[in-house]
Amino acid sequence: THGTDTMEETAYFLNLTVHSDKPIVLVGAMRPSTSLSADGPLNLYNAVILAGSKEARDKGVMISMNGKIGSARYTFKTNTTDVDAFDNPELGSLGYIQGGKPYFYNVPTKKHTTESDFDIRKITEDNLHRVDIVYS
Secondary structure, three states, rough: OOOOOOOHHHHHHHHHHHOOOOEEOOOOHHHHOOOOOHHHHHHHHHHHHHHHHHHHOOEEEEEOOEEEEOOOOOOOEEEOOOOOOOEEEOOOOOEEOOOEEEEOOOOOOOOHHHHHHOOHHHOOOOOOOOOOOOOO
């Protein structure tokens, strides 16, 4: 589970750095649990279904929200209040979850997870680039 403000950044980072073919699914909620129509319980249920499905293997890191399955590389937050907050208007979702089963109609084509060129185990102090921070 993850807060929705930075979920897409965490998902993309994990997509580049975790070298595993096991499904990794990030999930959040847009409405609080005290809301009349809280979306968290169903989102969590769908994420667990997705993570446990054999169809999700080798798909990289995914974001599961509002019944959609999003690719970590291309999914971003498009709305700050609606339950349908994450989307990819250009390429669409990887699929959807309905009736407790994931259905995929797209696959990620860019390198990710096990095929990623980025390997956090090979980072040393000598090969890190300097990044300045400007406080204002």
